[in-house]
Amino acid sequence: LPMRIATKEILQKNALAILSLLLFTYLALAQPAFADDMTTSQEGELDLSGYTRVFTDDFDTLDVSAYRCNTRWIAHTPYNGDFGDATFANPRPGFPFKTKDGVLRIEASKDYDGGWQKGNLSSQNTCGTGYTQQFGYFEARIKLPSGKGVWPAFWLLTTDDDGYRGELDAIEFYGHMPNKFQSAFKLHSLGTDIKEFGELKWLDVSEDQLT
Helix, strand or coil: CCEEEEECCCCCCCCCEEEEEECCCCEEECCCCCHHHCEECCCCCEECCCCEEEEEECCCCCCEECCCCCCCEECCCCCCCCCCCCEECCCECCECEEEECCEEEECCEECCCCCEEECEEECECCCCCECCECCCEEEECCCCCCCCCCCCEEEEEECCCCCEEEEEEEEECCCCCCCEEEEEEEEEECCCCCCEEEEEEEEECCHHHCC
16 A cells, blocks of 8 residues: 656756545555656556656655654644644554554544644645645545545645645545545635635545445
8 A cells, every 4th residue: 555656857947746545544656747648558557667656655654743843744734724623643552653664654633631733734734845746647546434524535735835825635525424525626815815716526435435
């Protein structure tokens, strides 16, 4: 259950997309320079033969911190904007992240005060560094748990806001609706008059397809 990114060109300084994950996620990423370079075989498989992998995380181990700028991942959003009814937990031994046999497990549980804590991974940190990429093919292999209140997701966010923040939701899954998930792109205005623009699609699937 790895993470991989591939590209045809060396990335430039002003790359845009960042990766942000919630709860149970195992990923893989790949990037072309241009989406038109990607072809699909008759069997429906993507042809990535012209791509060069530029990022991989096989999750044999996990290099993560709460906010430090020298780890591969941080456990909060890079824009100091954590969200949701559950708080993002600072990583500690055994929670909210566990790795075993190349599988990353991200857990949610109640704390001593009865509030919920959850896990988040972001490849960009609050220092404005970390892994970012402008164009490409991003892939995640994810097992999605069902259950009320569960909300695993695989997101891409822009790094250079200029008054707006772009968001591409590859998948958002709500555990109380185990036979569907949503994908969306959104543009959030960050001023005093906060607005959201975008498009959302729901996709119906069977439970055995959500693994």
